Amino acid sequence: MVIAKRVGVDVILWLVVACFVVEGNERARPIAGPDIYEGRNVAKDVLAPGEIINNVMSFGAKPDGKFDCTQAFMDAWRATCKSKVQARVLVPLGRFVVSAMYFAGPCTTPGPVTVQVEGTVVATTDISEYVDGEWLMFQDLSGIKLIGGGTFDGQGKDSWSQTENCETDSDSACVRAPSSIFFSRVNNGIIQNIKTLNPKGFHIFVTNCANIRLRLLKLTAPGTSPNTDGIHISHSINVKISKSNIETGDDCVSMIQGVNNVTIKRLKCGPGHGISIGSLGKYQDELEVRGIRVENCTLVGTTNGLRIKSWPEKYSGLATDISYSDITMENVKNPIIIDQEYQCSPGICQKKPSLVKIANVGFINVKGTTISPIAVDLRCSKQFPCENIQLHNIDLKLLGPILPSGARCANVKPVYGGIQMPPACP
Ligand SMILES: *[C@@H]1O[C@H](CO)[C@@H](O)[C@H](O)[C@H]1NC(C)=O
Numbered sequence: 435m436v437i438a439k440r441v442g443v444d445v446i447l448w449l450v451v452a453c454f455v456v457e458g459n460e461r462a463r464p465i466a467g468p469d470i471y472e473g474r475n476v477a478k479d480v481l482a483p484g485e486i487i488n489n490v491m492s493f494g495a496k497p498d499g500k501f502d503c504t505q506a507f508m509d510a511w512r513a514t515c516k517s518k519v520q521a522r523v524l525v526p527l528g529r530f531v532v533s534a535m536y537f538a539g540p541c542t543t544p545g546p547v548t549v550q551v552e553g554t555v556v557a558t559t560d561i562s563e564y565v566d567g568e569w570l571m572f573q574d575l576s577g578i579k580l581i582g583g584g585t586f587d588g589q590g591k592d593s594w595s596q597t598e599n600c601e602t603d604s605d606s607a608c609v610r611a612p613s614s615i616f617f618s619r620v621n622n623g624i625i626q627n628i629k630t631l632n633p634k635g636f637h638i639f640v641t642n643c644a645n646i647r648l649r650l651l652k653l654t655a656p657g658t659s660p661n662t663d664g665i666h667i668s669h670s671i672n673v674k675i676s677k678s679n680i681e682t683g684d685d686c687v688s689m690i691q692g693v694n695n696v697t698i699k700r701l702k703c704g705p706g707h708g709i710s711i712g713s714l715g716k717y718q719d720e721l722e723v724r725g726i727r728v729e730n731c732t733l734v735g736t737t738n739g740l741r742i743k744s745w746p747e748k749y750s751g752l753a754t755d756i757s758y759s760d761i762t763m764e765n766v767k768n769p770i771i772i773d774q775e776y777q778c779s780p781g782i783c784q785k786k787p788s789l790v791k792i793a794n795v796g797f798i799n800v801k802g803t804t805i806s807p808i809a810v811d812l813r814c815s816k817q818f819p820c821e822n823i824q825l826h827n828i829d830l831k832l833l834g835p836i837l838p839s840g841a842r843c844a845n846v847k848p849v850y851g852g853i854q855m856p857p858a859c860p
């Protein structure tokens with residue numbers, strides 16, 4: 435098929451480019467250059483003087499929800515990225531079917547490139563077309579805005595039944611289903627006022643990136659859809675998530691190794707598996723997780739609330755300087771949980787302790803309702819006990835029978851302040 439061939443040639447081209455762009459270890463955390471959006475009103479989208487608008491319709495796209503628009507999108511992107519003057523891609527109202535494709539840089543425009551999606555971009559359903567593992571791949575870019583109020587429909591339903599479970603402790607490689615929006619080696623990126631619906635895998639995957647803003651997002655998938663994490667982040671520095679709503683089948687936000695300086699504000703999560711750090715200690719030489727701030731978030735009907743998880747045995751790692759404040763829970767199972775016996779039975783786990791160290795974690799002003807008798811569950815590693823875990827003003831009421839909620843602590847001596855419901859560990 436012609437389109438597949440063109441994609442193939444592009445991939446090779448971009449791989450060659452990537453070899454020059456990426457220096458050193460791909461797994462190393464990127465170094466943050468200057469944050470070009472700091473102090474600017476990113477909410478406002480203003481056309482630059484003389485900015486060229488590359489409407490995908492002018493490149494042959496058809497908004498009928500049937501025609502394969504991949505080539506048209508690729509051509510519109512190329513015209514935009516290779517422009518010497520400021521330019522943007524416009525996807526107008528309508529349904530545009532698009533297969534796996536790259537929005538790859540580096541670009542030659544003087545300022546950040548904008549991709550403005552007003553309509554709905556619909557993924558093809560034949561999973562064999564996703565040879566590079568993701569759907570829309572934004573890669574090797576310095577300055578990119580993905581905006582416009584439109585929707586990315588991953589059409590994941592058919593593929594969910596074939597999704598492999600990647601959360602097992604087996605070392606065999608697990609094939610992830612394609613993420614809808616994939617940001618890799620992006621510096622200064624904004625995804626704003628965008629919806630994603632029913633991704634095959636993650637809604638948004640951010641890796642090897644720096645200075646990323648994710649705002650006003652609405653990510654939606656059924657609570658039963660497998661591995662549909664809302665925002666999954668690895669090997670990235672300076673990520674700000676705010677004013678978003680995530681309803682999905684897995685973690686609303688998941689952060690794994692190499693994540694540094696992430697703030698999450700005014701996020702509403704549920705259904706879903708909550709806001710997670712980890713699972714950590716799965717791979718050799720994992721980079722630490724450091725500097726995570728979660729503020730003013732609401733979790734509704736999630737299976738976990740605020741969770742840090744690591745595998746028993748396996749590999750070493752570190753998670754530190756993490757704070758959760760002003761969090762509201764409604765009907766949440768496991769509202770506060772540190773689980774260093776991940777996928778192993780609590781209390782009777784026969785495996786060796788986790789080699790991941792967890793330190794300097796604050797839970798401040800966490801209130802609401804829980805459906806689990808153990809509302810605060812802190813199970814740390816016997817070999818590397820948790821250090822400086824603070825609990826301040828925790829008020830979690832158990833729904834249903836008039837029973838007080840409880841707490842469990844292992845290999846941790848939390849520092850308590852203010853109200854404690856459940857009562858502090860003995
Ligand atoms: C962390 O992010 C804040 C803004 O959220 C920024 O001011 C600060 O410089 C960042 N720290 C590093 C080490 O980049």
Ligand SMILES: *[C@@H]1O[C@H](CO)[C@@H](O)[C@H](O)[C@H]1NC(C)=O
Pocket residue numbers: 700729730760
């Ligand atoms: C965050 O929540 C606290 C407590 O509910 C409130 O005082 C504060 O104004 C909130 N901040 C924002 C930015 O919404």
